[in-house]
Amino acid sequence: MTQRNVINASVTPKGSLETLSQREVQQLSEVGSGSTHKLFRQCALAILNTGTRIDNAKTILEAYEDFEVRILQQDRGVRLELFNAPADAFVDGEMIASTREMLFSALRDIVYTESELSSARIDLSTSQGITDYVFHLLRNARTLRPGIEPNMVVCWGGHSISTEEYKYSKRVGHELGLRSLDVCTGCGPGVMKGPMKGATIAHAKQRRVGSRYLGLTEPGIIAAEAPNPIVNELVILPDIEKRLEAFVRVGHGIIIFPGGVGTAEEFLYLLGILLHPANREVPFPVILTGPSDAADYLQQLHDFVGATLGEEAQKRYQIVFNDPTEVARQMTEGLREVRRFRRERNDAFHFNWLLKIEEGFQRPFDPTHEAMASLPLRRDLPPHELAANLRRAFSGIVAGNVKDKGIRRIEQYGRYEIHGDTAIMQPLDKLLQAFVEQHRMKLPGGVPYTPCYRVVS
Secondary structure (H helix, E strand, O other): OOOOOEEEEEEOOOOOOOOOOHHHHHHHOOOOOHHHHHHHHHHHHHHHOOOOOOOOHHHHHHHOOOOEEEEEEEOOEEEEEEEEEEHHHEEOOEEOHHHHHHHHHHHHHHHHHHHHHOOOOOOOOOHHHHHHHHHHHHHHOOOOOOOOOOOEEEEEOOOOOOHHHHHHHHHHHHHHHHOOOEEEEOOOOHHHOHHHHHHHHHHHHOOOOOOOEEEEEOHHHHOOOOOOOOOOEEEEOOOHHHHHHHHHHHOOEEEEOOOOHHHHHHHHHHHHHHOOHHHOOOOOOEEEEEOHHHHHHHHHHHHHHHHHOOHHHHOOOEEEEOOHHHHHHHHHHHHHHHHHHHHHOOOOOOOOOOOOOOHHHOOOOOOOHHHHHOOOOOOOOOHHHHHHHHHHHHHHHHHHHHOHHHHHHHHHHOOEEEEOOHHHHHHHHHHHHHHHHOOOOOOHHHOOOOOOEEEEO
16 A cells, blocks of 8 residues: 655634543543554544555555544634644645544543443443443434334445445445435445445435434544445444444344455354343344345355254345345334334344343354364354354454454464364364455455465364
């Protein structure tokens, strides 16, 4: 990546987070908490790179090594001083409005996380405590809207996909928008942008105001998947597990488009939760879909689920090939069932409290080489536990592919090793090889993909 034009600028918030306490400013300053300042600098740089095609955190950080951000608290409120910032985030010296909103959303979430984690009110030692934390962070971000009937559709899929797959995701988003449904994604490019773009046009056709394009991300991913400019609500969760929990707590149904290991990770996380005995009766519409060209991908993912988790897991989702209208119709029908179920049980529409999520799905997984090699991938495990461990394996591969920390670990220690029963490893190896052959393991600049992992049975 070549050095881009840079700019120095002073930016103030609009609509939220006009003030910070002296302690919060100290936490975010370079001389205060170095790790907090580093975290905000990385997130800010990613947001300022919105619209770029770079999907490697290490590449972006190295390209703007001299970028700096300083937080100033004045009598009139907060101001950010940016030095050597990407010039593409500005028009005639003024920061683009959506970029400014997301920049201060990042500041809001990082400040909240730092202040709350040191609070006695937060108990991250229990499953309920972690769920409460996710709830409070989303509420602080004004994401939870009581009284609105279920209409938030989560869309998962790859950030680096074919043109045909991207166009298809837009068509599905358009059909969702025509039915006045809102869209939540991981907020990046590709499938995370396409449904939002399609829904935006449809919402305009329906003269719908107040449409929501919710983007949920986390610091380890945001640099590799900078937010797309359609996102009008950005929330940065502290880690991948809390991000995934936020998806299933605020989303009322999920559509899964073609992608790679990141999409498979999300899919396995969702299946692991839905397969828990306590969630057997909880309605949660899940649809796998894609254009005709993606039929092989969808079938391979379906076969992998059957081979590892069994037929019961396959019953928790539907597959729709190349039919955006049918996808939207089925999702609308599924949301009616969600609405009925929650009304009968007096569960909130804005946060799915009844869904059981065990600590194994909530605890952050640090994909060290030792942790990856010791993952229990055995057939004798309950399906929801096996799904959780498979999810961790895919999470490690994502880290080794695109996250700065993971890339550096692979450079230093070599490839991850993934061990398990032959009956699990063979389908896993087959699926990963299919991802490589279908160019779903892309690297920046067209560099041929070298696996960051080795499957051992």
